[in-house]
Amino acid sequence: MSDVSYVSAPPVGGRAREIVAAARELLEGEGPEAVSMRRIAERIGIKAPSLYKHFADKSAVESALVAQAMAELAEALEAAEAGSAGSAGSAGSAESAAGGSRLERITALMGAYRAYALAHPDLYRLMSGQPLDRAALPEGLEERAAAPLMRAVGGDHDAARAVWGFGHGMVALELAGRFPPGADLSGAWARGCGAFAG
Amino acid sequence: MSDVSYVSAPPVGGRAREIVAAARELLEGEGPEAVSMRRIAERIGIKAPSLYKHFADKSAVESALVAQAMAELAEALEAAEAGSAGSAGSAGSAESAAGGSRLERITALMGAYRAYALAHPDLYRLMSGQPLDRAALPEGLEERAAAPLMRAVGGDHDAARAVWGFGHGMVALELAGRFPPGADLSGAWARGCGAFAG
DNA sequence: GCAGAAGGCTAACATCGTTAGCCGCAGGCG
């Protein structure tokens, strides 16, 4: 039986790892058009059809990339959450148990979210631009990535979705170059974070 | 001289119009993968290479589509603005000259924005997912589309960008199927509009 | 009446994802 069976689960095999690593290098180095089965194969010294011994098709490779990116983003958000918990918090106000004002926590999360997206623009677009293949994702990853924001808004689903929408929209528009060139966006980010913290 | 020169400006020629109409039908009827030069040509009874007598390349056709969609979206937003100006406004409060509370106006605009995107998902994705070819856009179209929101927030650039980011993000996530299936998003929209109106 | 442009056409190229089918080699087992 070939690797293909466990492609839907996280691919840990050596060759499968090499393949997603090559795909990522191409994506981040030369953009999405460079990610072709032939280029991936060439990069690891095999021919394109052999890739199908490890992944069912190109979209399965992309799904593995998405899973990788989501795990990294989750880590970044968790780090930001930890950093904002005990920061220079205004003393005395009745914050939630984790410490740090709601504004500080949301601002920290949005900052980390934006930073990750700007550091990996093509990966972020791949991750967020298409319907998520949830079957190809490690169990619980999606919830793990969402959890820090969920905690920051006190478990309010509507608020979490609104903040996520805001953050994703700002990042997507920025990555697509839709804001006026050279525009200073920090004001808009601050306005958004402030609005949702109130 | 061929049509190609005025492709960067709005294509009004009969054949050019037919081409973008065919492209739109394919896009909205069968999705983005169906929009190929051969399929477009077939639909109007010519062969693919002849398209290049009217448009420089495929991206020029897409730019024309984007311009069309932006004009429609601008109209929809203007209509929503007019509708919210004289609605059941709470009497007496010191609103801006146009009438209607800030919350009502933002809610109306976001509602129209979302409605357009949901009615034309592939067109919306095409319009918002890639860097805008501003040279291919009719003069002032971009500003016209942005103006209603700009007025609703009293000319505050940061607020306008934040609200736009929110609206675009919510719509993009919804179109990509990223929210839990069957989730009721009206609460999140209300939360966002409320946050930015306060 | 003729020149030139407008707007068709066919043939072709490189590239894409993907499939079919073949082969060498390693490991388990009789």
Place this chain on the structure above:
DNA sequence: CGCCTGCGGCTAACGATGTTAGCCTTCTGC
């Protein structure tokens, strides 16, 4: 020891993509 199975490579090929080169017809203006 020898066989057999299957993993993981390979070549050849198919259909589709965007795009170019080059040709030909038709219409218009002088």
